[in-house]
Amino acid sequence: MTTNEQVGIIRSLVSETDFEIIKDQEKLQESHINLKGWRKWLSKLEVPHSEEEPISVLRNPDLQPVKPNMRIWGFWSYFAYWGLPNFAVATFSTGSALLALNLNIQQSIGAIVIANVLIGVFTILNSNPGIKYHIGYTLDQRMIFGIYGSFVGIIFRVGLSVVLYAYMAWLGGLCINMIFSSFSSNYLNLENTFPESVPMARKDLIGFLCFQIVQMPFAFVKPIRVNIPSIVTCFMTLFSVIGLMAYLLSTNGGPGPLYYEKVTLSSNDRSWMWLYAITIWYSGVSPAVANQSDYSRFAKSEKSCYWGLFLGTVLPGTFVSLAGMFCASACQQLYGEPFWTPDQIVDQWLRTNYSSKARAAAFFIGISFTGSQLFLNLTQNGYSCGMDLAGILPKYLNITRGTLFVQLISWVVQPWTFFNTSSSFLNAMSSFGVFTTPIAVINIIEYYIVRRSKITLLDFFTLSEKGAYWYDHGINWRSLVSLLAGVALGIPGLVYQVHVEIQPNAGMLNFYYGYLFFIPLVSGGLYYIFVLLFPVHHEKLRTEDLIDYFDCFSKAELDRMGMLPFTKEEQTFDIIDAHVDGESSEQSGYGHKGKTSVKEGADIIE
Template sequence: MDSDKQIEVLRSVVSKNDVEILGDEEKLQKSVESNTWWQKFLKKLEVPHDANDPISVLRNPDLRPIQDKERTWGFWSFFAYWGLPNFAVATYSTGSALLALNLNIQQSIGALVIANVIIALFTILNSNPGIKYHIGYTLDQRMVFGIYGSFVGIIFRVGLAIVMYGYLAWLGGLCFNMVFSSFSKNYLNMKNTFPESVPMTRRDCIGFLCFQVVQMPFAFVKPRRVNVPSIVSCFMTLFAIIGMMAYLISKNGGPGPLFHEKVTLSASKRSWMWLYAITIWYSGVSSGVTNQSDYSRFASKGKPCYYGLFLGTVLPGTFVSLAGMLCASACKQLYGVAYWTPDEIVEQWLNDDYSAKGRAAAFFVGISFTASQLFLNLTQNGYSCGMDLAGILPKYINVTRGTLFVQLLSWVVQPWTFFNTSSGFLNAMSSFGIFTTPISVMSIIEYYLVRKSKLTQLDFFTLSKEGAYWYHYGINWKAMLCLIAGVVLGIPGLVYEVHEEIVPNTGMLNFYYGYMFFIPLVTGGMYYGLNLIFPFRHQKLYQEDPIDYFNCYSEKELEKMGMLPFSGDQENLYNILSETHDHVEEYDADNISDHDLDNKQNMHIVTDSKSKCSDEK
């Protein structure tokens, strides 16, 4: 098809509204001439980009929809992504929190199975904006809260990521100590030279510092490229856990006393503790559930993503927790103490017998858990926070810079105080889902029920009032109101959990125990109800882009969505359409033959179309 016919076809499918939005985006992307030293300085700080990936206050190369060639994640990649939170120290030690609720091992595992199935289904529902439209969490927040309102959801996620990054980095340092202790007995028995006022030992400080240093170079690795090492680390840790469990149970001659304990709770109290056990487990992965689109956009196909994340959540999430409980139970009988973390078990082994056999076991267990902690922290918190920060300052922050930022700032939260003082952080961890659950629920309702699974990508990057995500002054007040309602109802339970001296209100405490179920009912019901009373009306509602503006879809996807391909740049397209769109009302689309419309693969807009159109003019 020649250039004239291509332009005619485009004029027939692109609305005047889209032309205005393209013009607005072009204005946002135009570079301001640097005259002052300050402008020149800011120009140098801009993220690397080229003409095909322009930047603006709403866009940079890391925020645009993922192109087909970059979508390489399949079943094992998603199995590993959701396996990492399970093949980790926190999951291994989950039993300590669940048994503290006066449940036994069997009932704790029952609660975990239910929780994992619900989490997997919830995550699958949250995956589809990324799978279908290849957009991340940042753009997902613009869909829910509006262009400006999206900062709220992003900041919530950034705050949690910084805290959790420090927490997991500290655990990673403890894993590193297993490796170093296998190298040197002097390191194992290192004397602490820190004063008593410092809530950590010199040995733990060295492990934490080394783990942080090892993590930092990975900030320069593209997130989609860590899938293979994540898969390897998952299986390494699986074998390490199997080996530890087999050795301890075999040496003990059985699972130990904790396995045979009976539950003495009343039926009513037991029910609430089941709910609380489910909530505790969900809280640890709630951030990953919420920002699932950040990684589901890397999916090569939808079904492998679903199967991988479901099995990666349910199988390791149940097995690793059970293994941790059985190991702790065996340790209680063998050593008189229920050890809940791998580093405690390894330290006991090395102190009992610092032989080649013990050192080899310590090294393999240590390097396996270190690897899983490393890639868990990067994928769940480092890269995710980088993507979030890129949504706040797209011109100056990309994933790499954002990841480095969270790595440096994670020291500020002083994660060593979480473990070695009377800090209420570990108790408060079960409340993290209070802040993310309302966001997840509204994202699901907005995508499936309000917008009927149809989004326009072009409107994510405009400040035009005609944009589909502008709402009222750039903010969706309904989403803001429902978010506040969901969070406020969970706050009293958080206060009761941190300050045990306060006499709790039974109703609010029970709400907190089961907020994984109650917040979706309250927030989801309220949000859907408000959308029925105050329905969202927009001329592009239930519509998709007529053109693949970001050149991100495969030919099969374009055919399925009825979308035209585009291989030029948006500025070029805008100039073509703005010169001719005044005549669109008079243009007879019937003059285009069916043959022209059917052969969409021949309708790529070449980069020199602008000059051709200008010459004709």
């Protein structure tokens, strides 16, 4: 087939709007060519890219839809990705926060099971843009907030990533100290040489520094490649948790006094504490729920992703938290106080009897929790922040550079103050979902109801006013107002958690206790009303690209979606670029106007 014949088929499929968007993309991609002066030197800082993967102010290789050969995550990869937050120090110790609500162990576990099921369902609903169209969180934000409005959702996620990365790194330092303590009794008993005004011990600083150093080389590893070590560390930590619980329960002769405590709350207060317990549990993983598309785009299939994330959330989340509460209860009876973190338990063992048996246990538990903490921090905070920053400055930041950035800036957060001072950070952690829940809910409504699971990929990378995600001056005010409404109603509860001396408003406090349920009603309901009252009218609403412009779909997907394949020998962009100048198209709407069907075009080109 001649080029002119190919062009004829393509032009009969592609609308004038798509022609304009493609020309705008090419203009953005060529804007760095023939630069002079300081701009020429600035261009040397651009992210590495090839001619097949151009860059622009909206695009770089890490933002493009994932190609079929890179979709290698199966059931165990997603089980591990969602198992990591549960096979971690924070989950092991979460019982301390739930029991502080005056619930007992049985009721805390009940709340956790409900929360895990809700998290699994909520995450699956947020997975599908990544599974079907192989796009990440950044492009999701352009879909729901607009090309420029997307910076709001991205910045929210970047802020949480920086704080949580520092928090998780500090916990990782405590884990790595278990390893060092098993090597040397001198390190175990290392004296603190800092003045009392410094809120940390010398040993804690050493562990934090070493953990940060261990993490840094992984910035150069692609996120898709950490699935195997994540699986390994999940099972290592599982064996450690089983060993901890088995030893403490057998030594103690039972679960200990905390297990038998009775609840003294009234039925009304108990109901709100159940809601709050569910909310606290959800809050810890809420950023990962919102940005699930960042990793669901690596999926081999829908089923492997759905079952992996659901079981990885429900099973480890329930077991590890239960084990943590049983261990703390047994420690209460054995040692006179409940130890809520593995490093506290190991420290007690080593100080009681620095034997080869205790040291071996400390080493294996330390290496297991250090590994899970390492890959948890990388996948859910480090790489995620890199993906988000790539959406802010695509020409100069990719996942590697963004991950390095969050690793370096996490020192500024001073995570040691979260644990060793009167800082209210740990209380405020339960509010993180206030910022991410509206985003996740609006994303679900936009994808399933407004767009009916059909989106165009071409329009994600254009500043053309004819783009499907341009809305009003690049901003979707409907979603922004809905987001701010949900956040605004959750802020008073955050203030009450940070400033406990303030007399809370009962209604606002109860809203905060159950914001997992109430924010979706507020932000989701408001957005749906806006959509009904002020609908978006766009010719490409509820449509898909007619051509696989990014070569990201398999043949089976192309057949199912009725899409023309990407032509490698004569790239579609090049064909259009060579012939669109000076020509006028006979069509003005979107689609082929009955001239050549997509299937017919695909058959002819093949």
